[in-house]
Amino acid sequence: MTCYSWYIAAVPHLHHSLTIDDNDILFDATGYGSFQESYRLGLLPLVKRLRIRQRGYLSEIGTGLTPGRLCRRTFHRLSALTNLRELGIDDLEVSRFMPRIRRCFGCFSPTLRFLTLRDPRGSCRQILYFIGLFPNLQDLKLHYIRLTDEQESTVDATLVPLSIPPLRGWLTLTCFTRVNLIEDIIALFGGLRFRHMDLFRVKCMRLLLDACAETLETLRLYPTDSYGEIFLKKREGGELK
Amino acid sequence: MVRYFSKREKGVNSSDKFVANNRALLRDFDLSQNKSLRTLEITGGSIYAAEGTAPDFLMTVLSSVASPAPVDVVIIYEDFDFDALSLDYSSYYELSVCFCYSSEMRKRDPVLYQQNLDVSLEVYSTWGFHLVLCADVCESIAEDAIQELEDFVEAGKMEGGLSHFPYKPLIISERRLLRTGRHDYRHGWSSKSDIAPASAL
Numbered sequence: 001m002t003c004y005s006w007y008i009a010a011v012p013h014l015h016h017s018l019t020i021d022d023n024d025i026l027f028d029a030t031g032y033g034s035f036q037e038s039y040r041l042g043l044l045p046l047v048k049r050l051r052i053r054q055r056g057y058l059s060e061i062g063t064g065l066t067p068g069r070l071c072r073r074t075f076h077r078l079s080a081l082t083n084l085r086e087l088g089i090d091d092l093e094v095s096r097f098m099p100r101i102r103r104c105f106g107c108f109s110p111t112l113r114f115l116t117l118r119d120p121r122g123s124c125r126q127i128l129y130f131i132g133l134f135p136n137l138q139d140l141k142l143h144y145i146r147l148t149d150e151q152e153s154t155v156d157a158t159l160v161p162l163s164i165p166p167l168r169g170w171l172t173l174t175c176f177t178r179v180n181l182i183e184d185i186i187a188l189f190g191g192l193r194f195r196h197m198d199l200f201r202v203k204c205m206r207l208l209l210d211a212c213a214e215t216l217e218t219l220r221l222y223p224t225d226s227y228g229e230i231f232l233k234k235r236e237g238g239e240l241k
Numbered sequence: 242m243v244r245y246f247s248k249r250e251k252g253v254n255s256s257d258k259f260v261a262n263n264r265a266l267l268r269d270f271d272l273s274q275n276k277s278l279r280t281l282e283i284t285g286g287s288i289y290a291a292e293g294t295a296p297d298f299l300m301t302v303l304s305s306v307a308s309p310a311p312v313d314v315v316i317i318y319e320d321f322d323f324d325a326l327s328l329d330y331s332s333y334y335e336l337s338v339c340f341c342y343s344s345e346m347r348k349r350d351p352v353l354y355q356q357n358l359d360v361s362l363e364v365y366s367t368w369g370f371h372l373v374l375c376a377d378v379c380e381s382i383a384e385d386a387i388q389e390l391e392d393f394v395e396a397g398k399m400e401g402g403l404s405h406f407p408y409k410p411l412i413i414s415e416r417r418l419l420r421t422g423r424h425d426y427r428h429g430w431s432s433k434s435d436i437a438p439a440s441a442l
Contacts, residue, residue: 198282205269213274220282220317221270223291223298 015046021053035077044080051088051116064091064121067104079107086114088141094122094130102133102162109134114169116141124181125156128188132161138169144176164189168215171208172198179204186211196220266301273307281306285318315373323378323386372410383414 020035038044052065063069087108097104112134120127120142131137167185171194182204186192192211196218199205209216272278281303288295299314306312374394376386390412 206271209270209272210274213276215277216275217277218280218282219272219275219278220284221302222284222287223295224287 011043012046015043017049017051018044018047019051019053035074039077039080044077045082047081048083049086049088050081050084052090052092053088054090064093064096064119065089066093066096067100068096070104075104078104081108082111084108084111086116087112088116088118089120090118092117092120092122092130094120094126098122098126098129101130105130106133109163110136112137114139114141116143116172118143119145123156124178124184125159127181128184129159129161131165131185132163132188135163135165137165137167139171140167141170141172142176142178142181143172143174161188166193168193168195170194170196170198171212173200173202173208175201177203179207182207182211266298267305270302270305272302272305275306276308277310278306278308278312279310280313280315282315282317285316285322288316311371313371313373315375317375317377318386318390320378320382323376323382323389374410374412376412376414378414387412387414 015038018035018038038047054065087105094101113136115131115134115137117127117130120130122130131140167189171192176199182192186207192208193215194212195215197208197212197216198220199208200222202208209219272281283295283299291298303312303314374390376383376390378386394410394412
């Protein structure tokens with residue numbers, strides 16, 4: 001009886017976070033892996049935090065997360081995550097999920113508060129559409145590995161997000177050069193209202209600070225920011241202007 | 242993250258001279274329009290990764306702060322700021338940004354310790370803002386981390402660098418579960434790509 005009580009008390013904490021990677025996805029066809037086990041035992045509703053990570057075979061061949069990598073059974077199991085509050089996805093190829101991306105991830109709409117995308121691929125409007133799937137989203141993290149300029153597609157210019165999330169929590173951007181995305185968020189979400197920002201190597205720093213002028217309470221900066229590095233070189237050269 | 246908001250007035254700083262010199266920097270980091278700003282956070286790792294330019298960088302940014310309310314400066318020290326002792330000494334220099342505050346490291350490499358202490362004192366003593374030192378580490382080393390920071394502040398007082406600093410830095414800790422990722426020290430920040438929670442990705 002004591003053990004059972006301890007189990008009941010501990011089980012929500014034990015299953016609070018779940019990380020699955022491409023190995024889980026690949027093994028899904030054969031029914032192995034922690035994700036499948038959690039589903040089989042009915043534990044997925046306890047999961048509040050999910051990260052879909054790329055680190056195995058798919059990472060080696062440089063392929064992102066595409067619909068082709070997720071079998072129908074995986075989609076069905078994702079819908080069992082009925083209380084998910086935080087979602088992190090590596091290398092999501094948003095463009096490959098269009099136009100049915102809502103069918104894949106829309107199940108998280110009612111509960112999701114925190115979205116992290118690491119190296120998402122797709123046009124600004126497609127990523128914005130994906131963000132707009134979650135009407136209760138408060139925190140957003142876009143993490144790029146390196147500074148890159150992506151080509152935009154004019155075909156997606158008419159793509160409009162399905163909702164306007166509040167986005168009043170943390171905005172975290174790393175190696176971020178997609179100014180168009182921020183401009184689109186401001187235009188289509190009616191401005192930015194983040195209260196906290198963590199910015200490292202962000203091309204549109206000025207735009208973000210101005211857009212959140214009325215709401216920003218906490219700002220995390222890095223003296224090693226790219227602008228800091230420029231600052232460093234200038235300082236060494238003695239030509240501060 | 243524990244947020245600390247001070248209610249006291251912002252101290253007088255001598256940052257005006259930096260404004261004129263660093264207009265290029267302020268073009269992107271100008272905080273004069275952010276009237277509701279309460280906290281400016283910087284990681285300890287990035288201060289040391291900046292190789293001595295951190296004080297000027299931060300002074301320049303802080304000089305633009307025009308918030309009517311007091312602003313706290315929070316320096317966040319993460320696990321790798323404290324765990325150099327667990328590393329093989331021969332590999333320490335490969336992770337040279339992993340500054341360690343311990344007295345043990347002081348014995349091992351007094352020159353490096355003194356260099357880091359000097360940078361810290363310059364940062365601390367030039368800011369006219371209320372300083373908060375935050376140990377954002379896993380729970381198992383939180384107490385030790387706090388003690389290390391307290392010892393470090395005491396060492397700063399002994400050196401005289403903190404003697405004229407009007408307010409004693411507040412030391413806090415943010416306890417959380419074990420972190421498994423340790424990455425990219427070169428830039429003074431952790432990419433945290435191996436951390437399970439999405440919030441820490």
